[in-house]
Amino acid sequence: MVIKKTKHSKAIQKVLGDFRLFAKNFIKIIDNNGDSVPFILNAEQEQFTNEMTKYNIILKGRQIGFTTWSLAYMLYSAMTKSDTSYIIMTHHNKVTQSLLRKLKKMYNSLPHDKYPNLFPTLEISNRDEMYMSNGSRIVVGTAGGEDSISGNTFELIHLSEMAKYPNEAQEEIIATSIPALAKNPNSKIIIESTAMGYNTYQEMFIKAYRGKESVWKAHFYSWLAKAYSSQFKHSFDEAEEWFKVHNKGARMASKDLEHDEIELKEKHGASFRQLMFRRYYIETNSIDKFHREFPTTPDEAFAESNMSVFDTKIIIERIQNVIPPLKNNEVMGDIPDTLKPYLNKSLFLYHLPKKGIKHYGGVDVASGTGGDNDNSTMSIYNAEGQQMASFYANDVPVYEFAKIVNSLGRFFNYAYICVERNSYGLPLLEKLRKEYGYMNLLKQKIFDQKGKKKLQLGFMTTTTSKPILINDYKENFELGMINIECVQTLEEMKIFQEIKGKMGNKKGANLHDDLVIANAMACQAMKQSKYYVDI
Incomplete structure (x- = not known):
């Protein structure tokens, strides 16, 4: 990209050379209150940015913000690298279109008036892609729909909520994606999902997480992640008020903890505020759904304890304490x-x-x-x-x-x-x-x-x-x-x-x-x- 020499050019060059600075200074997102705010990476997004490799597979609780991160990263990369392509795929067409609207909103929020000629213009903007004047494009696709991957070359491929893809399509999409990855050191593929039982995604993640021979790097983010403190503030407040109503106006204290809550606090560092949210969610849903949507460990995320002959909780605890085989x-x-x-x-x-x-x-x-x-x-x-x-x-x-x-x-x-x-x-x-x-x-x-x-x-x-x-x-x-x-x-x-x-x-x-x-x-x-x- 050619930038006109101005008194701001050094600062601009610095921002263009760092995704974090670009996101903070140029990209706006809508927060939980409906306000447009600068996109400042949360702790987990920052961690992933530092730790990602070529092949990444993520297991996470709900709404940590990896699709937002991915859209912003693709937008940044497409604008600063000419003639490159990016794709994000979801499990349902409505979700795909929702992400495309979110991406376009990010593009429109850029300070075009303040920095005319700095950002590439949109040459094509339709239901499938955004094509820019510098030759770069961002494509969206839906698993099980039209093949958006074959015959293309992408700098970044993001398969979002892969566990929700049709099970027969998961393995085929992976097989199609690997050859479509650009043959350079900077290209990456990200598979990201919450758990949905046993399928190709689960098998791939567990293999990588267990440290078996795998090209994939496993990234796990539990419900105790720092991002939830801000992302779920309203839900946490609501849970705390609910707890107080049923406990004579008092917040949760050590004397109120049940056995599994004591373990979460002592072993995993859960706060009383987090534990009140957990109890509130379980009361309105179920313990099994909480484990899937807000896992503490990967084993907990994939557990189907209500159907297994064996006690899943004991199995999970044993998995965490096994010894490795002799070398x-x-x-x-x-x-x-x-x-x-x-x-x-x-x-x-x-x-x-x-x-x-x-x-x-x-x-x-x-x-x-x-x-x-x-x-x-x-x-x-x-x-x-x-x-x-x-x-x-x-x-x-x-x-x-x-x-x-x-x-x-x-x-x-x-x-x-x-x-x-x-x-x-x-x-x-x-x-x-x-x-x-x-x-x-x-x-x-x-x-x-x-x-x-x-x-x-x-x-x-x-x-x-x-x-x-x-x-x-x-x-x-x-x-x-x-x-x-x-x-x-x-x-x-x-x-x-x-x-x-x-x-x-x-x-x-x-x-x-x-x-x-x-x-x-x-x-x-x-x-x-x-x-x-x-x-």
Whole structure:
């Protein structure tokens, strides 16, 4: 952009070179009182500006102001960088048009009269884009509508409220967006949303947040963010007045706090004012909706506690306290060669076995054909209920998985193993016993057609035995009799539901319950507490 040399040019150049200064000096927004005010970044917007990378995924509470930030950032960038393009996509056409109006209002609020010739003029302004005289443009689009991304190149792509996009469209939009990102160091993509259960967005965020291999950087902003002090001032005032009416005119104090409020105050630093707002919101809505709209942690945001068989609150607390698996260099010299290719890819070891200690394992077997099919899983605990190891993979054939189960069982002091006998479990049991001579296997008592009692290898899951299996596991977990370290197991437990008498995982792509079954099998092994071999 060419700027006329004036006595203000140095100051103007400084403002044009800094997004924060540009926003504060040139961009106006409408605040909660309906007044037009300078756009001064709040603490969370400032933090994101400092921390954003090329690939960003944001989980947040409601109304922290990231769409406002994004519109302002796109406007600033488009005006100061010629021939560049930007896009923001939303979940609904009405929201898309609302953001476009907000963007145009920002443009019109610029001090055009005070600084004529400073800002590019609008050449095109319609329902889909703003095109400027410097060749830059800002496009808006709606997920599930006309494809606005393919065939274009963008400096910034913002997918707003992605969790609300049609689930089948989320993965496709990501796949389309990555190639459309400009091939330069300054281009960025931002995925931002409040939580909406389990979908592609949730899977991407949790993977990035857990620190697993991901190109995405996870940014989480809870309802205790500083932005809420100003954004929700009216709601906070309203909640405080409501509390006073029901407490003889007194504000909330320590003596008024319930158990979960004490934890929020002591562990997360919540103020009495914030806690009054929380209680007020829950009274007018529900605790589950509050957790989704105003989460304290990511796990809380995605929780569906009212549907899960297991206590979601206990699961979340456990996730926050798990230990990381042992590193390769800590165990490579100890484990059998059979297991080394899988270490910290499909196999995760949390503790090494100690001599003379009994161990118990559970196994659930799948086809091993990859794709979206189920995982073959194994979990091992020591006699005290401490989880020692976890294995899950969907691309390991049954014959290869039998080798893994044999090696892992023998490594953990010849563990007593309970294998789910159903389906692919039967051929695995035959291989363990006949080919590998593995003797320490759970046997289930059954009656034959003549009424004679006999023992068969493995655990047969039926409509009668499955509730017992899951209830035993639930009791062991929720009463603290076992200590789970595998985060993937805990994630599966969140979506393990009982609907119309049937138990299983929440339906959807990449949602599984195989680790739940393997851990439940391990609990059955511990319940029988037998050992057919000497250690």
